[in-house]
Amino acid sequence: MKNFIFQNPTKLIFGKGQISRLNELIPTDVNLMVTFGGGSVTKNGIYDQVIAALKGRKFIEFWGIEANPQVETLRKAINLGKSENINYLLAVGGGSVLDGTKLIAAGIAMDKDAWDIVLQGYAADQIPYASVLTVPATGSEMNRASVITREETQEKYGWMGTYPKFSILDPEVTYSLSEYQVACGLADAFTHVLEQYLTTPGQSRLMDRWAEGVLLSVKEISPKIKENPCDYDLMADYMLAATLALNDFIRMGVTEDWVTHQIGHELTALHGVTHGHSLAIVMPGTLRVLKEQKHDKLLQYGERIFGITEGNKQERVDKAIEKTEEFYRSLGLTTRLSEENIGEETIEIIRTRFNERSAAFGENGNVTGDVAKEILTSCL
Amino acid sequence: MKNFIFQNPTKLIFGKGQISRLNELIPTDVNLMVTFGGGSVTKNGIYDQVIAALKGRKFIEFWGIEANPQVETLRKAINLGKSENINYLLAVGGGSVLDGTKLIAAGIAMDKDAWDIVLQGYAADQIPYASVLTVPATGSEMNRASVITREETQEKYGWMGTYPKFSILDPEVTYSLSEYQVACGLADAFTHVLEQYLTTPGQSRLMDRWAEGVLLSVKEISPKIKENPCDYDLMADYMLAATLALNDFIRMGVTEDWVTHQIGHELTALHGVTHGHSLAIVMPGTLRVLKEQKHDKLLQYGERIFGITEGNKQERVDKAIEKTEEFYRSLGLTTRLSEENIGEETIEIIRTRFNERSAAFGENGNVTGDVAKEILTSCL
Numbered sequence: 185m186k187n188f189i190f191q192n193p194t195k196l197i198f199g200k201g202q203i204s205r206l207n208e209l210i211p212t213d214v215n216l217m218v219t220f221g222g223g224s225v226t227k228n229g230i231y232d233q234v235i236a237a238l239k240g241r242k243f244i245e246f247w248g249i250e251a252n253p254q255v256e257t258l259r260k261a262i263n264l265g266k267s268e269n270i271n272y273l274l275a276v277g278g279g280s281v282l283d284g285t286k287l288i289a290a291g292i293a294m295d296k297d298a299w300d301i302v303l304q305g306y307a308a309d310q311i312p313y314a315s316v317l318t319v320p321a322t323g324s325e326m327n328r329a330s331v332i333t334r335e336e337t338q339e340k341y342g343w344m345g346t347y348p349k350f351s352i353l354d355p356e357v358t359y360s361l362s363e364y365q366v367a368c369g370l371a372d373a374f375t376h377v378l379e380q381y382l383t384t385p386g387q388s389r390l391m392d393r394w395a396e397g398v399l400l401s402v403k404e405i406s407p408k409i410k411e412n413p414c415d416y417d418l419m420a421d422y423m424l425a426a427t428l429a430l431n432d433f434i435r436m437g438v439t440e441d442w443v444t445h446q447i448g449h450e451l452t453a454l455h456g457v458t459h460g461h462s463l464a465i466v467m468p469g470t471l472r473v474l475k476e477q478k479h480d481k482l483l484q485y486g487e488r489i490f491g492i493t494e495g496n497k498q499e500r501v502d503k504a505i506e507k508t509e510e511f512y513r514s515l516g517l518t519t520r521l522s523e524e525n526i527g528e529e530t531i532e533i534i535r536t537r538f539n540e541r542s543a544a545f546g547e548n549g550n551v552t553g554d555v556a557k558e559i560l561t562s563c564l
Numbered sequence: 565m566k567n568f569i570f571q572n573p574t575k576l577i578f579g580k581g582q583i584s585r586l587n588e589l590i591p592t593d594v595n596l597m598v599t600f601g602g603g604s605v606t607k608n609g610i611y612d613q614v615i616a617a618l619k620g621r622k623f624i625e626f627w628g629i630e631a632n633p634q635v636e637t638l639r640k641a642i643n644l645g646k647s648e649n650i651n652y653l654l655a656v657g658g659g660s661v662l663d664g665t666k667l668i669a670a671g672i673a674m675d676k677d678a679w680d681i682v683l684q685g686y687a688a689d690q691i692p693y694a695s696v697l698t699v700p701a702t703g704s705e706m707n708r709a710s711v712i713t714r715e716e717t718q719e720k721y722g723w724m725g726t727y728p729k730f731s732i733l734d735p736e737v738t739y740s741l742s743e744y745q746v747a748c749g750l751a752d753a754f755t756h757v758l759e760q761y762l763t764t765p766g767q768s769r770l771m772d773r774w775a776e777g778v779l780l781s782v783k784e785i786s787p788k789i790k791e792n793p794c795d796y797d798l799m800a801d802y803m804l805a806a807t808l809a810l811n812d813f814i815r816m817g818v819t820e821d822w823v824t825h826q827i828g829h830e831l832t833a834l835h836g837v838t839h840g841h842s843l844a845i846v847m848p849g850t851l852r853v854l855k856e857q858k859h860d861k862l863l864q865y866g867e868r869i870f871g872i873t874e875g876n877k878q879e880r881v882d883k884a885i886e887k888t889e890e891f892y893r894s895l896g897l898t899t900r901l902s903e904e905n906i907g908e909e910t911i912e913i914i915r916t917r918f919n920e921r922s923a924a925f926g927e928n929g930n931v932t933g934d935v936a937k938e939i940l941t942s943c944l
Contacts, residue, residue, distance in 0.1 A: 185735075185800040187579025192572070198817065199567025355565075389781040389801050390808060397773030404769060420565040421769050424816065428770065433813060436804065437578065 185388050185437035192432050194326045195350040198424065200416070202352050203230070203316055206237035206274070209350050210314065214272035216243035217265055219285045221277040222250065228360035230318055234276055244268055246288075249277065252333045252340065252452055252459070253284030255299045262291030262298060265311075273313035275348075279322025279372075279459070282315050286330035286345040289313045302332045306344045315351045319361060320423040321369035321460055323376060323430025325351035333453055340453035342445075353427065355419040366409060366422075367515040368460030373426040374402045374511070375463040379442050380435045382471070383547035385480040387438040394434045396488050401425050403489065406515055439547040444470045446545050447556055450534045455526055464512035464519050469563035471505045473555065477548060521563050531560040565768050565817035572812050574706045575730035578804065580796070582732050583610070583696055586617035586654070589730050590694065594652035596623035597645055599665045601657040602630065608740035610698055614656055624648055626668075629657065632713045632720065632832055632839070633664030635679045642671030642678060653693035655728075659702025659752075659839070662695050666710035666725040669693045682712045686724045695731045699741060700803040701749035701840055703756060703810025705731035713833055720833035722825075733807065735800040739793065746789060746802075747895040748840030753806040754782045754891070755843040759822050760815045762851070763927040765860040767818040774814045776868050781805050783869065786895055819927040824850045826925050827936055830914045835906055844892035844899050849943035851885045853935065857928060901943050911940040 197205060210216060218234065225231040246261045261284075265273075270292060275285035290307035291298045301307050317325045324330065328347055333340045358366070381395035405421050412418055428434070447470070448462035457465070475482060479501055486492035486504030495503065512519050521527065538545075538553030545551040551559075577585060590596060598614065605611040626641045641664070645653075650672060655665035670687035671678045681687050697705045704710065708727055713720045738746070761775035785801050792798055808814070827850070828842035837845070855862060859881055866872035866884030875883065892899050901907065918925075918933030925931040931939075 185579070185797060185804070187582065189575065189577050191575035191730075195569065195571035196816075197569050199565070202567065350571075386797075388804065389784060390777060390805050393777030393780055394774055397770060397777050400773055401769040417565060417766075420817070424565070424768065425770050436576075437800070 186439070188437045190432055190436055192326065192347060194347045194431070196326065196353060196427070197350060198353045200354060200356055202354050203233040204237050205352065206234065206316070207239075207241060209352075210241075210272060210274065215268065215270050216241065216272050216274060217246055217261075217268065217270040218243055218274045218276060219246045219249055219261065219281055219288065221281045222248065224360075225276055225318060228357070230276065230316070230357055234316060244270070249281045249284040251280045252331075252456070253280045253287070254333050254335045255287070255302065256335055258284050258287050258291065258332070259298050261288045265292040271311050273311065275313060275315040276318065278317070278319030279324045282317070282322070282324035282348070283330040283332065285313050285315070286310070286324070287332055290345055298332075299334055302334075302341050302343045304343070307346075310346045312349050314349045317351055317353050317423075318357050319365060319369060320353075320358060320426035321372040323373075323427055325353065326427050326431035329430070331449065338453045340449040342449070353423050355416055355423045358419045358423060359414045361413075363410070363413070363516060364458075366413065367517050368458050369426060370402055370406050370409070370422065370460075370515055371464045371512055371517055372460035373429040374399060375444060375460070375467050376429040377434065378467060378508075379444060380438065380440050382478050382481050382485060383439045383441050385484065388436065391434055391436055391438050392484070396485075398425050398429050398434065399489050403511060406511075410516075441470075441547050443474075443546040443551045443556075443559070446543070446551075447534065447559060450537065451526065451530070454530055454533065455524065457524060457526075461517050464515070464517040465521060465524070465563055466559065468505060468509040468512070468519060469559040471508060472562045473559045474546070474551075475501055475505065477550075519563075521560065527564070528561075531557055534560060566819070568817045570812055570816055572706065572727060574727045574811070576706065576733060576807070577730060578733045580734060580736055582734050583613040584617050585732065586614065586696070587619075587621060589732075590621075590652060590654065595648065595650050596621065596652050596654060597626055597641075597648065597650040598623055598654045598656060599626045599629055599641065599661055599668065601661045602628065604740075605656055605698060608737070610656065610696070610737055614696060624650070629661045629664040631660045632711075632836070633660045633667070634713050634715045635667070635682065636715055638664050638667050638671065638712070639678050641668045645672040651691050653691065655693060655695040656698065658697070658699025659704045662697070662702070662704035662728075663710040663712065665693050665695070666690070666704070667712055670725055678712075679714055682714075682721050682723045684723070687726075690726045692729050694729045697731055697733050697803075698737050699745060699749060700733075700738060700806035701752040703753075703807055705733065706807050706811035709810070711829065718833045720829040722829070733803050735796055735803045738799045738803060741793075743790070743793070743896060744838075746793065747897050748838050749806060750782055750786050750789070750802065750840075750895055751844040751892055751897055752840035753802075753809040754779060755824060755840070755847050756809040757782075757814065758847060758888075759824060760818065760820050762858050762861050762865060763819045763821050765864065768816065771814055771816055771818050772864070776865075778805050778809050778814065779869050783891060786891075790896075821850075821927050823854075823926040823931045823936075823939070826918075826923070826931075827914065827939060830917060831906065831910070834910055834913065835904065837904060837906075841897050844895070844897040845901060845904070845943055846939065848885060848889040848892070848899060849939040851888060852942045853939045854926070854931075855881055855885065857930075899943075901940065907944070908941075911937050914940060
């Protein structure tokens with residue numbers, strides 16, 4: 185096991201009816217701004233619940249944080265927050281609203297352009313923020329990560345801030361999600377685990393088991409959710425799994441990969457592919473190209489997640505990769521670039537971008553632009 | 565899944581050589597008292613590491629927190645702390661030193677007798693405290709729980725405080741533990757999981773998987789540790805498993821039991837049985853007596869932990885309970901009261917104590933003194 189430091193102070197408030205606790209959770213003496221996405225919360229009743237919970241409290245609203253939040257939009261929120269002396273943020277939305285709010289929190293606290301904060305990779309300061317989560321997927325409700333897009337240059341990068349003060353997770357908010365949103369959320373959670381698990385073997389028995397525990401849970405609930413998208417216990421399992429897939433709990437003392445995310449971000453930035461969907465396309469390719477390096481972990485994964493015990497080692501590894509792609513397809517997602525009308529031109533752009541950044545991604549730092557091209561080519 | 569609130573702010577610093585970070589972790593402007601047990605840390609080099617790490621800093625030492633820490637001892641530490649204006653504590657030791665230090669932290673902060681705090685069940689105030697853990701077992705290094713003994717009346721009760729600010733876990737400190745200490749630590753960790761897992765079925769797929777992940781890890785490493793008690797990776801797995809077995813991570817949205825602990829505390833209070841060992845004796849009895857109520861979970865446990873798939877349901881349940889007792893015995897622990905020269909007289913005392921407290925323990929609140937007697941009788 186590698187040495188590690190772990191600390192995740194976010195308070196999770198999980199369950200039915202918990203949005204009503206908002207007022208007791210936010211300090212009384214703050215200048216609050218509530219941030220939202222495009223407006224779906226006004227249709228599914230979540231906005232009304234938030235407003236009811238905040239009754240008697242003064243706050244301002246900022247609307248319009250888009251999917252794959254754009255720095256251009258967030259700068260407007262930062263300017264508004266500064267002019268209104270905002271010192272506490274509440275994000276009401278999915279991973280994009282949360283990621284965007286993290287940057288707003290940093291932008292308000294600092295005299296630095298928002299994109300420069302992203303490029304620096306971390307924020308030296310941030311005002312406190314919290315969330316009411318509406319889409320289980322990114323884990324942003326209980327982690328430090330944020331991914332921001334710069335529309336004018338079609339760039340999309342991750343950076344690290346502080347943890348949310350609290351996040352309210354009411355599984356009932358998921359009932360109004362589309363089948364595609366749920367599919368992308370499940371793919372996102374599943375892939376987050378693979379990024380932290382399919383790396384170096386033998387580092388921690390327990391982290392392996394916990395990663396496998398999330399994978400098995402997501403695999404088990406996925407077909408059931410398709411049949412019963414308003415089953416409380418199923419959606420509670422989904423919501424908790426998505427949070428625990430990326431809140432540092434399964435990465436103690438182990439190496440991580442994140443190549444699939446780096447490549448997926450490019451597909452989103454260049455073609456607007458939904459994040460979870462981009463991962464469903466790229467992850468099987470990452471495994472196909474890096475299967476020698478990930479050989480032992482793929483064997484363990486194949487056996488423990490898909491029950492693959494027949495055939496020689498190479499056959500079992502190949503089967504595990506096939507089963508992974510099948511899982512993503514079973515969610516209802518495409519897994520090939522050609523299905524999304526993305527071709528070699530895009531692959532070449534990504535290769536060039538990686539090489540220009542001197543990319544060396546993955547647990548062994550060996551995924552350059554050329555390797556990324558190989559991965560994407562295998563996804564055509 | 566039940567509604568729940570989760571927040572665990574403890575910072576874990578895990579790995580080789582991490583004790584040297586002490587000085588940077590403790591605020592510079594505090595009046596520090598370092599608390600210790602009986603003195604084993606002076607023989608295994610841990611005391612020297614702590615002193616070296618704190619070089620240049622003023623602090624006082626309090627020695628003599630015994631196994632099953634006694635309120636009589638802790639009152640002395642509280643008086644010393646108050647007279648020296650101590651406002652930060654560092655526990656260097658195992659679960660007992662940590663549990664004792666939690667009460668010292670509360671006693672210093674409050675004008676209330678220490679035993680009254682225990683009887684109240686929680687502390688309204690506590691000065692901050694942190695730890696260097698030397699014995700993986702209780703999880704006290706990352707939870708709010710503390711169990712205190714009142715020697716003069718042979719009583720032992722749990723209460724809840726705040727979380728440690730940080731805990732340093734260096735697996736190398738375990739190399740000097742005796743085989744019996746390690747056996748009790750492994751039994752403690754295993755039982756902590758069972759208390760949170762062998763209850764109501766179907767509440768959370770993911771919490772089930774994570775509980776099973778700790779059980780499988782502990783089961784897998786236990787025989788290996790007997791052979792190689794100074795293998796770093798094995799002891800790191802053990803140390804991490806003991807912490808994650810009781811730090812709230814596997815009890816989100818699920819019901820809990822704790823009958824075995826309640827009964828075990830009595831055996832420790834009355835006969836000085838080491839905590840982990842008392843659990844190895846009582847847990848199989850709890851399962852024998854409550855096997856109808858725990859039927860479905862025992863089936864799942866038997867299959868996923870011990871691979872029990874043969875026989876009818878009743879046979880599989882019985883087999884799972886047998887395998888549990890076998891596991892404790894495989895650690896080198898006895899699992900019967902008669903082996904520890906404890907008989908019916910003690911059982912009667914415990915029955916009376918439970919009835920006097922109007923005990924109603926367990927996930928269904930149905931374990932009275934009479935049920936406790938039945939459990940203990942099955943352990944004779």
